Amino acid sequence: xxxxxxxxxxxxxxxxxxxxxxxxIKIPEEKIDLKANLFTDLGVDSLLGVEIFAALDQKYHIDxxxxxxxxxxxxxxxxNLVRQLKK
Numbered sequence: 602x603x604x605x606x607x608x609x610x611x612x613x614x615x616x617x618x619x620x621x622x623x624x625x626i627k628i629p630e631e632k633i634d635l636k637a638n639l640f641t642d643l644g645v646d647s648l649l650g651v652e653i654f655a656a657l658d659q660k661y662h663i664d665x666x667x668x669x670x671x672x673x674x675x676x677x678x679x680x681n682l683v684r685q686l687k688k
Contacts (some may be wrong), residue, residue, distance in 0.1 A: 611684070617681050621660065625652045634678070635677040643676075661687055 614672055615635070622639075623630040624668055639645040645653065657679070663686040673679055 612683065615680050617660070618683060619659070620674060621656050622653055622676060622679070624628070625649060625656060633676060635680070636675050638674055639676065639679075657683060663687060 619630055619633055619635070623633055626643055628643065629644055633643065636638065637643055639650070650670075654670065657663065658665065661683055663683065665682065669682055673682065
């Protein structure tokens with residue numbers, strides 16, 4: 602039962618973050634692959650990156666360390682980082 606609840610929470614988090622990113626970069630959610638590179642595949646530039654991380658900070662009340670930002674390449678990376686920082 603606990604694993605099911607954890608999976609539901611992860612699915613919800615994934616959907617929320619995908620929706621947030623889609624809204625910022627103005628691409629339909631269904632066209633965003635979690636493994637797509639944010640910069641080369643989805644067209645995120647430094648300004649959009651700042652918008653995305655500011656929105657994540659506001660929504661989840663997390664402080665993303667600058668060194669971690671440099672490691673982000675995919676939406677999956679973003680989701681994993683938010684999961685890690687929300688603990």
